[in-house]
Amino acid sequence: MKFKDYYEALGVDRTATLADIKKAYRKLAHKYHPDVSADPESEAKFKDVAEAYATLKNPEKREAYDNLGKHPAGESFTPPPDWQQHFHTGEAGLDDVDLADLFSAFGRSGGGSSGGGHRRQSFPMPGQDYEIAAPVTLEQIHRGDEIELSAELPEYDANGLAHRVPRTFRITIPKSAANGQRLRLAGKGGPGFNGGRPGDLYVSLVLQPHPLYRPDGRDLYLDLPLAPWEAVLGASVHVPTLAGTVELNVKPGTTAGQKLRLAKRGLASADGNVGALYAVVRIEVPKTVSAHEHELLEQLAAASNFNPRKHFA
Amino acid sequence: MSTPLSESVWLNDVDVCQVEYLAEVSGLSIEEIEDLIDTDVIKPVDTGTPMRMFQLRYVVTVKTARRLRDDFELDQRGLALALSLLQRIDELQAEIHATKARLGHPR
Numbered sequence: 001m002k003f004k005d006y007y008e009a010l011g012v013d014r015t016a017t018l019a020d021i022k023k024a025y026r027k028l029a030h031k032y033h034p035d036v037s038a039d040p041e042s043e044a045k046f047k048d049v050a051e052a053y054a055t056l057k058n059p060e061k062r063e064a065y066d067n068l069g070k071h072p073a074g075e076s077f078t079p080p081p082d083w084q085q086h087f088h089t090g091e092a093g094l095d096d097v098d099l100a101d102l103f104s105a106f107g108r109s110g111g112g113s114s115g116g117g118h119r120r121q122s123f124p125m126p127g128q129d130y131e132i133a134a135p136v137t138l139e140q141i142h143r144g145d146e147i148e149l150s151a152e153l154p155e156y157d158a159n160g161l162a163h164r165v166p167r168t169f170r171i172t173i174p175k176s177a178a179n180g181q182r183l184r185l186a187g188k189g190g191p192g193f194n195g196g197r198p199g200d201l202y203v204s205l206v207l208q209p210h211p212l213y214r215p216d217g218r219d220l221y222l223d224l225p226l227a228p229w230e231a232v233l234g235a236s237v238h239v240p241t242l243a244g245t246v247e248l249n250v251k252p253g254t255t256a257g258q259k260l261r262l263a264k265r266g267l268a269s270a271d272g273n274v275g276a277l278y279a280v281v282r283i284e285v286p287k288t289v290s291a292h293e294h295e296l297l298e299q300l301a302a303a304s305n306f307n308p309r310k311h312f313a
Numbered sequence: 314m315s316t317p318l319s320e321s322v323w324l325n326d327v328d329v330c331q332v333e334y335l336a337e338v339s340g341l342s343i344e345e346i347e348d349l350i351d352t353d354v355i356k357p358v359d360t361g362t363p364m365r366m367f368q369l370r371y372v373v374t375v376k377t378a379r380r381l382r383d384d385f386e387l388d389q390r391g392l393a394l395a396l397s398l399l400q401r402i403d404e405l406q407a408e409i410h411a412t413k414a415r416l417g418h419p420r
Binding site: 026029030033035036050126129174176177181182183184185186188200202214215216217219221223259270271278280282 | 321322326381384413415
C-alpha cells in the first residue's frame, strides 16, 4: 500500500486543529474544485484534497491515520496487523487496496487500528457514482461507432474493501452526440451498503480536436485555402467532408473570409436534422514565384486598376 | 419519453424525465430541485400536458449541484446562485468556442 501524506495535501501541520483543516480544505476546494476550476489538472488535485479532508475531519479516522506514523508520500508501507485482522483480509492482505478506500471502509465497518468501539453505521448508504472519460473523434460520432472503454474501477470484497480491477465497456456513440455529453449506466457504479441503491457509472464524451474541422453545435467549419487566381476567376475545388469528398464551385470574385455553405454536411442532431459544413475562404499567396510567374504578375499589376485601399483616401 | 431508472441512457436534450428522477439520480431533495427550478437553473419543457418534464441533460446539472452542495456546504440560496453563475460561464465559453470555430485557425 502506498502512503499518502494527507497533511501535506491540505498544507497543514500535523497538529492542526479541525478548524484549521476545514479552512485549508475550503481554500483549496475553491481553487481546485472541478466544477469551478478551468485547469484540466484540477480534478486530480481536488481528489487528493477531498480525500485528505474526508479522513482528517473525522476524529476516529484521523487517529487511525496518525497511528500509521509519518512516511514520505508514495512510499510503500504495510498497515498494522490488526488492520488486516479487522478487515479479515487473510492472505490477500491490503496491498492492492488504496488508502482512501480503506478509510472509506472504516466508516462502514466500524474502526481501524485505533481500537474497537466504533459504531457500525446501519442506515442505507447509496453506492458511489463513477465517471470515466471517453475520447471520441468527429468521425466516430458521424459514423455512430461502437467504442471500447477500459478503466480501473473499484470492486468491493465481502469485507467492504475496494480493490481496483480493470473493466471494459462497449458503448455505441449516438450520431447526435456532442462534446461533454454523458451516458448514464444505471447501477454500474459502486455497490450500496445496508440496502442502499448501487451507484451509477457515467461515461463522459471528450471530443478530440480535429486537424480540419471545427465544430459549432451541429455545424462544422473548415478553412478553404484558395490561390488568388482561383478566388478571382472562380474554380471547382475538392472539399473533404465527414461523408467523403465533394466538389465545390467557387464563384468568381470570392473574397477572403467568405463562408461557403455545404448543407447537411455537418453533424446529425437528435431530432434528425443535419448541420452544415461551412468552408471559410482563405486566400493563400505563394511565398516564392518563378521568373515567369513574376513576369505575369508584373503585367497584371500594370494592367489592373484594382485598388484595395481606395477607402483610405 | 420517460426514462426508467434501470436503463442506460444518453443524457441529451431530447429525452425527458420527471423531477423525481432528477432527485433519485442526484441525491438532492425534491425541495432543493424545486429551488433550482424557481431560479431557472432547470427549466421544464413544454409537453402540452400538466405533468412537468425535464430534459435528461439536467441530470448533469443536478449532479453538479449535489457535488457543490456537499463539497462547499452550500445552502439552497448559495447553491442556486453558484449554479446560475456556472451556467453563465458555460454559455460564455460556448460563445467563445463558436466564435473561434467561425474565425478559423490562427496562422
